[in-house]
Amino acid sequence: MKCAIIAVGTEVVSGDIVNTNAPYIANFLKPYGIRTVLQMAVEDREKDIVKAVKRGLKKADLVVTTGGLGPTYDDITKKAVACALERELIRDEYSVEMLNAYFRRAEKKMVESNLSQCYFPKGSRVIQNPNGTAPASITHTKKGTVMMLPGPPIEVSALLQTEDIRSYLESLKKEEMIETTLKFFGIGESHLEEILSDYMKKEKNLILAPYAKTGEVQLKITAKGETKEEAQELTDSLKEKLYELVGEYIYAEGNVSLEEVLLAELMKNNHTLVTAESCTGGMIGETITAIPGSSEVYLGGVITYSNPLKMKLCSVFRETLEEYGAVSKGTACEMAEGARKNLGSDIAVSVTGIAGPGGGTEEKPVGLVYIGVSTKEKTDAYRFHFVGNRDKVRRLSVKNALYLALQASKELGMSKK
Amino acid sequence: MKCAIIAVGTEVVSGDIVNTNAPYIANFLKPYGIRTVLQMAVEDREKDIVKAVKRGLKKADLVVTTGGLGPTYDDITKKAVACALERELIRDEYSVEMLNAYFRRAEKKMVESNLSQCYFPKGSRVIQNPNGTAPASITHTKKGTVMMLPGPPIEVSALLQTEDIRSYLESLKKEEMIETTLKFFGIGESHLEEILSDYMKKEKNLILAPYAKTGEVQLKITAKGETKEEAQELTDSLKEKLYELVGEYIYAEGNVSLEEVLLAELMKNNHTLVTAESCTGGMIGETITAIPGSSEVYLGGVITYSNPLKMKLCSVFRETLEEYGAVSKGTACEMAEGARKNLGSDIAVSVTGIAGPGGGTEEKPVGLVYIGVSTKEKTDAYRFHFVGNRDKVRRLSVKNALYLALQASKELGMSKK
Numbered sequence: 001m002k003c004a005i006i007a008v009g010t011e012v013v014s015g016d017i018v019n020t021n022a023p024y025i026a027n028f029l030k031p032y033g034i035r036t037v038l039q040m041a042v043e044d045r046e047k048d049i050v051k052a053v054k055r056g057l058k059k060a061d062l063v064v065t066t067g068g069l070g071p072t073y074d075d076i077t078k079k080a081v082a083c084a085l086e087r088e089l090i091r092d093e094y095s096v097e098m099l100n101a102y103f104r105r106a107e108k109k110m111v112e113s114n115l116s117q118c119y120f121p122k123g124s125r126v127i128q129n130p131n132g133t134a135p136a137s138i139t140h141t142k143k144g145t146v147m148m149l150p151g152p153p154i155e156v157s158a159l160l161q162t163e164d165i166r167s168y169l170e171s172l173k174k175e176e177m178i179e180t181t182l183k184f185f186g187i188g189e190s191h192l193e194e195i196l197s198d199y200m201k202k203e204k205n206l207i208l209a210p211y212a213k214t215g216e217v218q219l220k221i222t223a224k225g226e227t228k229e230e231a232q233e234l235t236d237s238l239k240e241k242l243y244e245l246v247g248e249y250i251y252a253e254g255n256v257s258l259e260e261v262l263l264a265e266l267m268k269n270n271h272t273l274v275t276a277e278s279c280t281g282g283m284i285g286e287t288i289t290a291i292p293g294s295s296e297v298y299l300g301g302v303i304t305y306s307n308p309l310k311m312k313l314c315s316v317f318r319e320t321l322e323e324y325g326a327v328s329k330g331t332a333c334e335m336a337e338g339a340r341k342n343l344g345s346d347i348a349v350s351v352t353g354i355a356g357p358g359g360g361t362e363e364k365p366v367g368l369v370y371i372g373v374s375t376k377e378k379t380d381a382y383r384f385h386f387v388g389n390r391d392k393v394r395r396l397s398v399k400n401a402l403y404l405a406l407q408a409s410k411e412l413g414m415s416k417k
Numbered sequence: 418m419k420c421a422i423i424a425v426g427t428e429v430v431s432g433d434i435v436n437t438n439a440p441y442i443a444n445f446l447k448p449y450g451i452r453t454v455l456q457m458a459v460e461d462r463e464k465d466i467v468k469a470v471k472r473g474l475k476k477a478d479l480v481v482t483t484g485g486l487g488p489t490y491d492d493i494t495k496k497a498v499a500c501a502l503e504r505e506l507i508r509d510e511y512s513v514e515m516l517n518a519y520f521r522r523a524e525k526k527m528v529e530s531n532l533s534q535c536y537f538p539k540g541s542r543v544i545q546n547p548n549g550t551a552p553a554s555i556t557h558t559k560k561g562t563v564m565m566l567p568g569p570p571i572e573v574s575a576l577l578q579t580e581d582i583r584s585y586l587e588s589l590k591k592e593e594m595i596e597t598t599l600k601f602f603g604i605g606e607s608h609l610e611e612i613l614s615d616y617m618k619k620e621k622n623l624i625l626a627p628y629a630k631t632g633e634v635q636l637k638i639t640a641k642g643e644t645k646e647e648a649q650e651l652t653d654s655l656k657e658k659l660y661e662l663v664g665e666y667i668y669a670e671g672n673v674s675l676e677e678v679l680l681a682e683l684m685k686n687n688h689t690l691v692t693a694e695s696c697t698g699g700m701i702g703e704t705i706t707a708i709p710g711s712s713e714v715y716l717g718g719v720i721t722y723s724n725p726l727k728m729k730l731c732s733v734f735r736e737t738l739e740e741y742g743a744v745s746k747g748t749a750c751e752m753a754e755g756a757r758k759n760l761g762s763d764i765a766v767s768v769t770g771i772a773g774p775g776g777g778t779e780e781k782p783v784g785l786v787y788i789g790v791s792t793k794e795k796t797d798a799y800r801f802h803f804v805g806n807r808d809k810v811r812r813l814s815v816k817n818a819l820y821l822a823l824q825a826s827k828e829l830g831m832s833k834k
Contacts, residue, residue: 011628013453015443016637019436022458026432036430038465041439041456048455048476055472059465071607072627073614105782106804113607131805154631158806275699275720281706282692282699285720289698292774292807300726303692303702305717309760313719313730343726357709390709 001034001172004056007041008049008068008077009151021066021149021156028160031179031222032169034062044068049080057084057144062172067151069134071113077148078119078137085141087121095120095135098128121146127165130158138168177224178231182242184217185258185403187249192217195245199238206234214392215399216258251406258399259287262406266297266347269413273405275301276314276339276350278326279369283398284351299345304335314338314350327352329370332381336372346412348374349405350381355393369397373408377415418451418589421473424458425466425485425494426568438483438573442566445577449586450594450641451479461485466497474501474561479589484568486551488530494565495536495554502558504538512537512552515545538563544582548575555585594641595648599659600669600678601634602820609634612663616655623651631809632816633675668823675816676704679823683714683764686830690822692718693731693756693767695743696786700815701768716762721752731755731767744769746787749798753789763829765791766822767798772810786814790825794832 005022012019019041026036038059042048049068056063068077082089095118103110117134120126124137134150136159147165149156159165184192189212196208196219207222221238225231243250252261266273275284275298282303288294302313307326310316315338320330332352340348353369360366367388372381382404386396422439429436436458443453455476459465466485473480485494499506512535520527534551537543541554551567553576564582566573576582601609606629613625613636624639638655642648660667669678683690692701692715699720705711721727724738727748732755737747749769757765770786777783784805789798799821803813 007456010626013443013456014447015440015453016628018440019456023432023435026430030432036432037460039424039430039436039456039458043454070629072610102804105784105802107802108605111607111611113611131809154806154809277699277702279706280703281711281715282694282702282718282720283706285694285699285722286697286703289696289700289720289722290808290811292772294698295722298698298722300722300730301699301720302730303699303706303717303720305702305706305712305715309717312760313717343729355709391707394707 001062001174002060003029003034003036003062003064004038004040004060005036006049006052006056006063006065007039007151008044008065009041010043010074012041012067013043020153021151024153024156025064025066025149025160029169031177033173033175033177034169044074044076046076046080046083049077050084053081053084053146057146060144062145062147064147064149066149066156069117069136069148069150071111071117071133073113075116078121081139081146081148082121085121085139085143085146087123087139087141089119090122092118092120092126092135095126095128098135099133102133125164125168127159127162129155130162131155136165138165175224176226176228176231177222178228178235180221180223180235180239180253181255182219182221182239182250183252183256183258184219184246184249185215185251185399187217187246188212189217192219192246192249199241203234205231206238214395251403258402258406259291262402262409263288263291263294263297265406265409265413269409271346271409271412272297272299274299274339274343274345274348275401276335276348277301277303278305278310278335278352279355280351280394280397280401281305283394284349284401287398287402299343301343302339310335313342315342325364327354327364327368327370329381329383332370332372333374333379336374336381337379340374346375347405347408349401349408350374351397351401353384353393353397355390357390367393369393371397371401371404373404375408375412377412418479418591419477420446420451420453420479420481421455421457421477422453423466423469423473423480423482424456424568425461425482426458427460429458429484430460438566438568438570441570441573442481442483442577446586447594447596450590450592451586461493463493463497463500466494467501470498470501470563474563477561479562479564481564481566483566483573486534486553486565486567488528488534488550492533495538498556498563498565499538502538502556502560502563504540504556504558506536507539509535509537509541509543509552512543512545515552516550519550542581542585544576544579546572546576547579548572553582555582592641592643593645593648594639595645595652597638597640597652597656597670598672599636599638599656599667600673600675601636601663601666602632602668602675602816604634604663604666605629606634609636609663609666616658620651622648623655631812668820675819675823676708679819679826680705680708680711680714682823682826682830686826688763688826688829689714689716691716691756691760691762691765692818693752693765694718694720695722695727695752695769696772697768697811697814697818698722700811701766701818704815704819716760718760719756727752730759732759742781744771744781744785744787746798746800749787749789750791750796753791753798754796757791763792764822764825766818766825767791768814768818770801770810770814772807772814774807784810786810788814788818788821790821792825792829794829
């Protein structure tokens with residue numbers, strides 16, 4: 001099945017924003033056997049949108065639009081799609097109800113123009129938006145199928161994840177496919193690919209797609225078969241080989257993040273965690289608390305961006321700071337140990353480093369980061385030299401801190417038994 | 418003058434890579450008075466490319482293609498463009514010479530297929546590639562103009578920066594353009610648009626484009642004129658009106674973020690800031706410390722995710738937590754005041770709320786957030802009810818906390834004088 005993706009919005013066409021929706025959607029559709037063959041971005045002009053939708057329907061079975069579903073006068077995607085599909089726009093009463101409820105909840109006044117968000121081409125399936133006021137819709141006609149999604153990426157991803165859309169896509173599937181994801185830490189993409197090269201091309205019903213992402217590598221395995229069992233068998237035998245070859249680097253199976261694996265390990269072992277952050281400035285805490293339920297094991301932390309706060313909140317010795325500096329193994333160790341004791345947890349992880357772009361010296365260059373880990377059994381710190389800009393150095397610090405906390409919880413869990 | 422940008426390459430269409438070339442090119446062309454009105458991405462299929470180029474030429478005066486100029490069999494952009502323009506492909510001898518020289522320099526052997534890179538539609542201006550082997554070209558015909566660029570972003574930017582391409586673009590300039598951005602906080606996109614509607618259509622040389630982004634609205638003003646002065650005058654008179662009508666919501670001019678404005682205000686007033694975060698879990702600290710140099714005014718903070726840490730680090734009273742709960746005005750006030758006093762800053766901002774998806778009750782629903790602000794003159798907390806998923810509630814909390822800290826610094830700065 002073929003798909004065309006159309007981004008509607010002058011801000012996209014003019015280059016004010018990068019169109020990340022299109023690749024997100026294209027990748028989301030792949031496991032359902034849907035191949036994207038055309039992308040377009042057009043301005044908020046009815047004629048242009050109509051033309052693009054018609055072109056898309058000619059080229060593909062499914063047209064997905066993003067943007068132009070808002071309440072303002074330049075939001076005209078639905079009008080244009082209705083025109084291209086030769087369907088009239090009908091008011092969806094359930095959406096009106098939901099919109100009213102939204103405005104009551106948000107304690108905001110609804111203006112007349114908001115109601116325009118509740119009209120859809122006749123016969124559409126309407127999907128409520130978990131992250132916004134504009135619902136999505138799927139309209140199936142003889143001319144083809146059009147799925148309309150709003151523009152903000154946070155709304156696009158939430159809508160695609162809804163049961164409504166997933167089950168619709170599931171219903172389109174023709175051959176069986178099983179996707180498995182293995183997550184690696186501590187091994188580079190090219191290194192992994194070298195090891196895997198033998199297996200990458202051998203079996204045409206197996207697709208191995210390694211994908212590197214700030215410090216980790218994700219390997220997506222897609223196995224196809226006439227039956228689910230056939231695809232599963234193919235997956236299992238490959239996985240067995242992979243665990244044999246590179247098992248030590250695999251930290252998870254499936255679409256789970258490092259922070260989720262860490263939280264699960266902490267819960268399993270009944271460990272609590274605190275953080276002491278300098279150059280990451282709260283990013284570790286933020287990453288952990290992005291997971292619902294993290295409060296069960298994550299007590300909180302300190303952001304000791306200044307030296308006085310390192311002393312005050314983590315009991316780092318003035319002498320350590322004076323003799324070795326804030327970015328040193330000693331400071332990292334004392335930050336972790338001090339945070340653990342002062343805040344009262346089983347495990348503490350600390351980060352102190354030079355994120356750049358300024359602040360580097362020959363001896364302590366930008367990218368130098370110490371990550372400390374403390375448990376009641378052991379306190380230690382590890383030296384890293386990350387390459388990249390400020391954001392990348394901070395993200396790599398967070399990933400490695402999470403990984404070290406995970407190892408600490410595993411070790412401490414073992415020694416308990 | 419209008420432009421259409423076409424990305425050629427299955428890897429783009431299928432979502433394997435994000436098309437950053439299109440926004441880069443669109444933005445690069447703006448100062449030359451060239452407005453991009455259409456973007457497309459097509460697979461490496463001659464028919465598709467021909468169709469896209471024809472569509473582009475119909476819609477725009479200039480078509481810019483990226484990708485498909487390499488030496489391999491699927492690089493067929495030039496063949497397709499020649500077909501669309503009805504021009505034959507001619508070998509460019511200077512390019513052959515340069516290619517030979519390149520391979521000698523790189524001490525590599527040139528294969529026959531490399532020569533395909535030296536063929537261009539008859540009458541093209543050929544521009545040598547500073548960062549690769551595939552030259553670019555500009556073909557001017559009665560049907561319109563096509564500029565072909567290679568795919569790698571590093572080659573695209575290098576080629577656009579060449580004297581050849583810049584002087585060509587300069588020669589196209591007809592009118593002058595000035596772009597200004599105003600940033601708003603505390604007013605919705607539709608509300609702002611309602612207020613602005615009178616001015617949105619009145620003046621054809623003025624384009625107003627509002628764009629909403631998690632809690633804030635950005636308004637881009639594009640003014641055109643025969644001279645720079647004319648465009649500037651138009652901009653100035655509109656800005657004057659805007660400050661009159663909605664000035665209270667404008668927090669910045671130009672492409673700066675709320676956190677940058679906050680840091681600048683703190684520096685100007687010589688104020689220090691600390692944070693006390695519960696449901697945002699470090700996200701405020703992370704946002705602030707993402708800006709290099711933030712350590713000058715941001716001392717750090719505490720992540721008091723658990724109640725004991727709220728008491729320990731922020732001196733929140735047990736009675737407050739027991740009587741009003743962790744998510745309450747009282748707790749938010751005490752968190753802010755406690756953090757300010759314990760950590761020793763001029764201003765403290767605190768956040769406590771229910772980010773969801775769990776934890777909500779009828780009385781205290783998901784999305785309920787209190788943000789506290791404390792200075793030596795005043796401590797107060799504000800109630801918000803944000804709508805959205807966990808991530809959105811947290812992001813909106815951060816934005817509002819930054820905004821309240823900004824107001825606090827302004828007020829405190831004034832009272833000092």
